[in-house]
Amino acid sequence: MTAKTDNVANGIRNPSEPISSKLFLSEEDPVKHDVSGSVMDGLIMEVKDSYTVFRTRWVMLALFVLYSSSNSLQWTQFTIISDIIVRYYGVTSNVVSWTSMVYMLTYVPLIFPASWLLDKTGLRITTIIGSFGTCAGAWLKVFSVPQDLFWLGFTGQTVVAISQVFILNVPPRLAAVWFGADQVSSACSIGVFGNQLGVALGFLLPPMIVRAQGTVEEIGADLQFMFYLVAGITSVLFVFILLFFKAAPPSPPSAAADFGSSLDSNFLKSIQKLLTNRNYILLLISYGLNVGVFYAISTLLNELVLTYYPGANEDAGRIGLVIVVAGMIGSVVCGLILDKTHRFKETTLVVYAASVVGMIIFTFTLDCGYIAVVYFSSIILGFFMAGYLPVGFEFASEVTYPEPEGTTSGILNACVQIFGIVLTLLFEWMLGAAGDRWANLALCALLALGTAVTAAIRPDLRRQAAQNKA
Template sequence: MEKPKVYRYRWVILVSMIPILATTNLFWLTFAPITRIAEDYYNVSSLSIAFLSICFMVVYIIMTLPASWLVDTYGFRIAVAVGAIITAVFGLSRGYMSSSFTIVVISQIGVATGQPFLTNSITKAAARWFPVDERATATGIASMATYIGMIIALVLTPILTDQYGLESMLSIYGIVALISACIFLILSKEHPPTSPSIVEETEQTFSFKGLQQMLHKRDFIVLMACVFIVMGVFNAVMTWIENILSPRGITPSQAGIAGGVLVILGLVGAVILPIISDRIHQRRLLLIIPLIASIPGFIGLTFFHQYSLILLSCAFLGFFMMGVGPIAFQYGAEIANPIPEGTSYGMLMLMGQISGVIFTYSMDAFRVSSTDSLTPAMIILIGLMLIGLFLTSKLNESTMILSSEHKEEM
């Protein structure tokens, strides 16, 4: 069977999305590695600073269905453009009016409003421009962009704050948001001239009837439960990374580096693991193995005191736990078909944001008051990861990726 034509411009589409996807996660974790500095600067509690990250999860819960509707009704380009403009506007206001904590909170909520329009478009862009056996790779590269934003936030923020001050750091990030939005608006296109897919797909627009159909699919329900656990754990850990490590004598800069190592290796995993998944035409196996491998890294992050071992644990955890994300989202898009990609992605992200809020606030409740330690909370999260692994083992393989393999052999 002759393959349909794929266009080199598909890579330009991905490149155009990378800066703005990175920027939204840069804003999400801006304050995570400088929690104590921000507390002193604004004279507020640690939970108030944590809210600047938590609000992204809360707003996502509210905005994910409107964002998915826009993605699936008008296409990813319109949706990303909306998200990019919102991010740029509120990113600039956060930077240039950063002396007021109230304005920073309002701006942070504004930026958070733009995030679902950006992230919910990833699998739609992959479906528009890439054949089925390249989509996990494309989703991985787009997800890699979000990890780049995390790395910059965790590693560069303490450095910029130390050298230039908190207000200047936030202003620099606002300018980055404006440039990132312009890059996407100039380079992006909605459709290639012809479809890249060899697998028959029935594309629908967003509807609550389609949403109901998706929620009656057994594998999608199980996947939602898995994502609820794994993403919730990840969001909670990234929000409290400095507080997790500081009781063991780790400084804010060291905690930022540890978080950066976690995300850098996650970036690598988000590229390598989806490529393997596409090459061997397996989704389920590449969901189970990384979750098994992430458990030792999680244990090390919880119990090790030696900084070098903490970094090693972060590297291990990041590669496998974050690397599995793009495969999970692509698997969800395939098993939800013909429900549109923006809807499936949005529902999975919704699960992760709900659990992120719950787990993040719960971690603070389990803090040991005498030592400020979050170890009991981390032990609970390890138990949840084991439950997530068990649920993942109950998934069935994607028929779409198997069909793609069969058609390639014809």
């Protein structure tokens, strides 16, 4: 077999070789595949134009989604049952709120070394580190059930929070490395979907597992079961990632990925370019406001719901679930729209403006007395506010190309964590000082400001330009 045939058999094209109209998978199995052909069942790869996309990309994406979920489900693990944790461990509600905000606090100083590591070592190393940390933190919480060991549970939560820096900035990088130009936005939205799935489970499971009206012994047993369940899941996922997760396919899946991988990136120069990019700075502000508002509502949702619906602990968890599930659907829908239209500026602006409307509806229906109405308004809020997450990621990748996606999304998320901490503390203060109506209206005003900032971003789609030129 010739060297050229060897390359083809492995799904790799030498750039110096001419592209023939047909490609053979091997001499023994001469199945032909048009260069511009569609997916054929049973093949290991798909060939589009001169680039190859491998079916194993879906395995990599699925592993990442599950791994991301196992981390984010622990974000609200304590806060969604805040009243129970306060009573069981004898700590204040403010301390319980910090089990959520520690995710935001640890992210800011650690994202720069984590982004550098992702840029230098690739997806596999950083994913293994993050998965191990998520697993280790979950096991620390297993031993924190005694009522005098809340500090150990908080330590475990901090380890899991630190591991988050190896997750949040990965979806756009994974999508760009593994997926073709016509699937990259959808793949990014599915990657973000993993984080949202975990948040949804974090809202749903703790109120179901831990009995609000149980005795001290029953609450302790419920917490023990919940911690063992999460530790077991994270352990299995760590083994799977160690065995099966790969850094990159044998060849780039698109022209943009090919060009990006050929560049010698300088981390400090990339940061300098990003921080002098007008569009990116505006996006940092608008994205931070939107997601910061989402973090504030998610962290204090238990308090918001119980204010008007006493004893509705499980409903608080379900409302959080509804917000996130609606956002998961919104994420996928927006990703498909972006892949089909490539209208990044328009899509971002429409989704952002709709988030303002959703927040206003949520604000004026929270105290209506009918919790079913709150569920409905939560669907509207979640679809657009949580659905905005991958849209912002992809817009950032477009206006900053060819800077590394991991660095771009890392700084974006660092800004989000800062906004999240500030807005959560502000929201918590306003809830006590002025009540939920004025606190929610303040968030509405911030979202309106974010919409105006988004409108000022120019649609400089550099990645699309590179792809079209190729």
